[in-house]
Amino acid sequence: MAGIRFSGMASGLDTEKMVKELMNARKAPMNRLIREKQVTEWKRDAYREMNSLLMDLRTSVDSLRFSANFNKKKAVSENDGAVTANVVGSPTQASYAVKVVGLAEAEMPASMAIELDASIKDTKTAIGGGTLNLTINGKAVTVNGTETLDQVIANIKKETGMDATFSGGKLWITSTPGMTLDSSGGKAFSVTATGDTSTVKAPAAATSSDRTGKAAEVIINGVTYTSKTNKITVDGVEFTLKQAGTAISVNNQVDEDSLFNTIKDFVTKYNDTIAKINAKISEKKNKGYEPLLDEEKDGLPEKTAEKMEAMAKSGMLLRDSILKTGLDNMRRGMSTPLSGTGVNAAFDTLSEIGIGGPPNGKYAYQENGKLYIDENKLRTAIRNNGAEVTKLFTSFSNDPADDAGTKYQKSGIAERLYSDLTKVIDRVTKEAGSSSSISDDSFLGKKMKDEEEEIRQWKDRLLQIENRYYKQFTAMEKMMSKAQSQGSWFAQMLGKSQ
Incomplete structure (x- = not known):
């Protein structure tokens, strides 16, 4: 606690102002630390923002790693007027011969x-x-x-x-x-x-x-079934019976629209993610701008302060090696051909199913890895070569004899991308931590704690210096006051002696 301060009572000096000016010079090292801590916090937040994008993309990729998500079926009836069908489970049969013997009739009360x-x-x-x-x-x-x-x-x-x-x-x-x-x-x-x-x-x-109800009767692939209603589920397919008559065919087909939209949504998410990360690592740093201190903000209009802070925050991740390496690895994983037993060389890359780089007239280096879809080519691949499309995305090696490089080549696009995303997410988390975690043992988190501790020490040191200044000025004021009192006494004594 500061003691009693005498501010210019004897000297007439503005000691408050003098101490403040002296302290401003002394505060320079601490202010530099405060600015550095703010930069560290901005960089941590920028990393976490990019990590959120990467995690969202990984969630999207995760669903493409499993073949079950590529085997979505839809049931198609050759006569919707007699029977319609809808896949509600996991059918094991490709087609069904269906004959409606009789429709269900509800019980009618008397x-x-x-x-x-x-x-x-x-x-x-x-x-x-x-x-x-x-x-x-x-x-x-x-x-x-x-x-x-x-x-x-x-x-x-x-x-x-x-x-x-x-x-x-x-x-x-x-x-x-x-x-x-x-x-x-x-x-x-x-x-x-x-x-x-x-x-x-x-x-x-x-x-x-009353009229007694009547059960529906239907023959599916030679087996007779009955139902109280005109709906019956067999082999994961729900059949809706509409008209009795001759046998018709119901076929299970790949749900082309569903799979196409799943892949298209993934490509859209991938493009959006890499575009935002590329923008962040190429964002220029504005020289001459640095974080504002609280007293500097107070002395500026609010919009001016916000603009200056935005200029100071730019370029936090310029040419960042972690994110750049992550993007390079993802692009490599998307373009490396799939290899392994049973892989069709005609469908071992994304470009062969209609997913590739910029169309004619565009320059790939300006697109930074953006993917484009040839919708007709992709639909044709799904329709006619669905198994190959599935392999391209979901293949993986479980052979213990395979080294890392071989496993990588045998892994499908989704498996590689999921692995690459996990690696870059882990690196970013190690560097900047996670907003969802209570403790922060990341590099930047520890750096911020060290900076906070150093700032605290500086505040204690500066308070001691400020108190010393005031003590010195107070001592000076007391001495001058005493000297003035003695001078007045001598003057009085001299006056009496005359």
């Missing part, structure tokens, strides 16, 4: 219509007439002319458990599907009426039976 007088237009008014006694499967329901149709319907539901609705000028009584309706356990029910039938014209006696 129902009975009771005629109502034309004067009854809705369920809210009284039905009129006298008392009517309905007997529904032996259960009595009394209908009073003063009741509304809503009340009659409620009574029927309460006494019989059956549904009743008003439609088309009639009162419909409907059983619940499958319920036992008569004492013999059957599914028929009867309605009889006695009393005043002038407004509720129920038949003297009538019966109705």
